[in-house]
Amino acid sequence: xxxIRQLCYQHILKSIDFTAKSGEFIGIVGPNGSGKTTxxxxxxxxxxxxxxxxxxxxxxxAVLSSRQIARLVSYVPQIVETVIPFTVIEFLRLSxxxxxxxxxxxxxxxDFDSVLQQMGVLHLKxxxxxxxxxxxxxRVLVTAALAQETPIVLLDEPTSHLDPLRAGEFVETxxxxxxxxxxxxxxxxxxxEEMTRLCDRIVGLSGGExxxxxxxxxxxxxxxxSLIYGNGEGGHG
Amino acid sequence: MRLRYFSGIAxxxxxxxxxxxxxxxxxxxxxxxxxxxxxxxxxxxxxxxTALFAGGVLAGGGLSFQALFRNPLATPYTLGISSGAAFGAxxxxxxxxxxGSGAAVPVFAFAGALCSAMLVMSFTFRKRMVxxxxxxxxxxxxxxxFASVIMFSQYVAAQYEVFQITRWLLGGIGGAxxxxxxxxxxxxxxxxxxxxxxxxxxxxxxLGDDMAASRGLDVRRFKLVVITLVSAAVAITIAFTGPIGFxxxxxxxxxxxxxxxxxxxRLVPMTMVAGGLMxxxxxxxxxxxxxxxxxxxxxxxxxxxxxxxxxxxxxxxTLER
Numbered sequence: 001x002x003x004i005r006q007l008c009y010q011h012i013l014k015s016i017d018f019t020a021k022s023g024e025f026i027g028i029v030g031p032n033g034s035g036k037t038t039x040x041x042x043x044x045x046x047x048x049x050x051x052x053x054x055x056x057x058x059x060x061x062a063v064l065s066s067r068q069i070a071r072l073v074s075y076v077p078q079i080v081e082t083v084i085p086f087t088v089i090e091f092l093r094l095s096x097x098x099x100x101x102x103x104x105x106x107x108x109x110x111d112f113d114s115v116l117q118q119m120g121v122l123h124l125k126x127x128x129x130x131x132x133x134x135x136x137x138x139r140v141l142v143t144a145a146l147a148q149e150t151p152i153v154l155l156d157e158p159t160s161h162l163d164p165l166r167a168g169e170f171v172e173t174x175x176x177x178x179x180x181x182x183x184x185x186x187x188x189x190x191x192x193e194e195m196t197r198l199c200d201r202i203v204g205l206s207g208g209e210x211x212x213x214x215x216x217x218x219x220x221x222x223x224x225x226s227l228i229y230g231n232g233e234g235g236h237g
Numbered sequence: 238m239r240l241r242y243f244s245g246i247a248x249x250x251x252x253x254x255x256x257x258x259x260x261x262x263x264x265x266x267x268x269x270x271x272x273x274x275x276x277x278x279x280x281x282x283x284x285x286x287t288a289l290f291a292g293g294v295l296a297g298g299g300l301s302f303q304a305l306f307r308n309p310l311a312t313p314y315t316l317g318i319s320s321g322a323a324f325g326a327x328x329x330x331x332x333x334x335x336x337g338s339g340a341a342v343p344v345f346a347f348a349g350a351l352c353s354a355m356l357v358m359s360f361t362f363r364k365r366m367v368x369x370x371x372x373x374x375x376x377x378x379x380x381x382x383f384a385s386v387i388m389f390s391q392y393v394a395a396q397y398e399v400f401q402i403t404r405w406l407l408g409g410i411g412g413a414x415x416x417x418x419x420x421x422x423x424x425x426x427x428x429x430x431x432x433x434x435x436x437x438x439x440x441x442x443x444l445g446d447d448m449a450a451s452r453g454l455d456v457r458r459f460k461l462v463v464i465t466l467v468s469a470a471v472a473i474t475i476a477f478t479g480p481i482g483f484x485x486x487x488x489x490x491x492x493x494x495x496x497x498x499x500x501x502x503r504l505v506p507m508t509m510v511a512g513g514l515m516x517x518x519x520x521x522x523x524x525x526x527x528x529x530x531x532x533x534x535x536x537x538x539x540x541x542x543x544x545x546x547x548x549x550x551x552x553x554x555t556l557e558r
Contacts, residue, residue, distance in 0.1 A: 046450040070453030082307060082445040085499035094444070097437055098453035148452065 001184055002152055006052035012038045014208040022151060023181040027195040027216065028188045030205035031229050036188040037078060040154045045069035056152065070098035074145035078156035084129040088140055091129050095147040112147055119143040119173060135166035155187040159194060171197055192219035204228040246510050253289065253517045257281030261525040283413040288520040289513035290421035291474040292484050296512020297428050298467040299485035300504060304439040305463050306369040312485040313471045316464065317353040317379030319480035322472065324383040325349020326405050331394045343476035350472035353379050358464060367457055408481035408535025410520055417477040428470040429509050435463060436501035443499055481516065481535045483542025488512040490549055
């Protein structure tokens with residue numbers, strides 16, 4: 001499904017290897033600046049000047065067009081710094097770009113209601129995206145990723161701006177998506193609890209290198225945490 | 238809804254096309270006379286058509302640059318195209334044909350505009366990813382470069398040439414004729430068609446480079462295509478109109494506010510028609526208020542546009558808290 005071979009990007013990523021298959025939920029952990037977001041952006045086709053290989057569905061992403069990649073991978077960014085000037089439904093329609101081409105004809109009008117329902121945001125359908133709360137926005141961003149109908153979904157710290165209650169609800173929604181088994185999820189997060197709830201395995205990054213793959217429980221073990229995050233935790237560094 | 242929308246536009250355009258009959262001096266009842274007919278068909282009609290097309294191109298250029306660079310202050314001149322055109326005009330007025338007639342000025346203005354656009358693009362599109370900030374800053378630099386050359390030329394030029402330069406820099410639809418109507422008309426139709434075709438990409442651009450790319454937009458190529466198209470269309474119009482300000486920045490904002498949408502398939506036609514109407518009306522006002530003296534169109538659009546723009550800025554800052 002997804003095979004990454006000796007992926008290097010500038011000086012940020014150094015020879016990353018791993019494979020994942022459909023239905024899996026993979027967590028990516030690492031200290032700030034370890035290359036987690038860069039890794040996701042390379043897979044999402046946002047950064048294209050990498051060396052090494054990213055294979056999706058048996059095709060190397062370097063030879064795929066932006067639109068072809070967008071039919072395979074969707075991406076939920078960490079922070080949305082821009083004001084999105086659309087209503088929720090207009091915003092979801094933008095997710096269909098990979099299937100439309102530059103011409104404005106819709107090949108097939110998808111049923112956004114079912115994904116909106118699934119993410120619990122059907123009532124927000126006609127609201128302006130700019131008027132949504134942080135929790136609502138995060139759900140709408142994931143809805144947009146699902147509306148893109150890709151086998152691979154990338155999530156970059158999706159709960160970092162949510163309060164504990166909203167984060168908990170959000171994680172449960174992700175868990176139900178995972179149980180459908182239709183997607184491969186890659187999620188960057190710093191939260192050990194949600195990683196244990198969701199992930200099948202964890203990829204540890206540090207300084208742009210892969211430090212290994214672990215079971216999620218590993219995140220609660222202080223000795224193993226220091227392997228990834230270094231010994232600086234707790235102010236002894 | 239759609240019918241009302243289109244019929245509303247049609248009525249406004251029709252009314253605007255009737256303006257030459259009444260302004261600056263009414264020709265109603267005098268059309269049996271050849272001179273009046275000549276004034277209407279050979280002078281006023283080409284003027285109003287050129288204004289309609291040029292205003293549309295400027296507003297369409299502003300709309301697409303504001304989306305492309307995610308910058309509400311972007312105008313079709315942001316990348317230095319107006320100072321490039323002015324540079325071309327100044328080169329002709331001062332160095333090539335000092336003190337002579339200005340018939341070839343549009344050719345040089347067009348060449349200068351293309352030069353500035355190519356200069357900006359050649360410096361920014363070398364890398365794989367081009368940030369909007371880089372392109373905008375390159376535009377600022379090119380603007381300053383040409384502006385300084387223009388100031389230098391004015392310093393060394395003769396008095397009459399300085400007057401000609403100043404007059405050109407004010408912007409105005411001076412020598413309108415069949416050629417300006419056909420060329421600006423082609424630029425208008427070409428740009429409208431292209432922008433309608435590119436509308437989904439413009440919508441994605443407003444989300445920012447990362448979100449646009451993850452939805453399958455080849456951001457670099459898209460920027461290159463839009464900048465090239467807008468530059469070509471604006472270069473054609475600016476050759477005939479000079480650097481008329483404020484239509485390109487204000488009209489897209491007005492239309493966005495009025496229509497309450499960011500969907501470019503709807504914004505593009507409305508903005509381009511509104512830009513044309515604004516320029517045609519401003520040009521008519523400029524010809525009428527001090528008749529027989531003509532106030533340059535660029536002065537009228539700025540007089541109307543600047544206060545509006547200040548109001549817009551104050552509104553914007555309250556929105557940002």
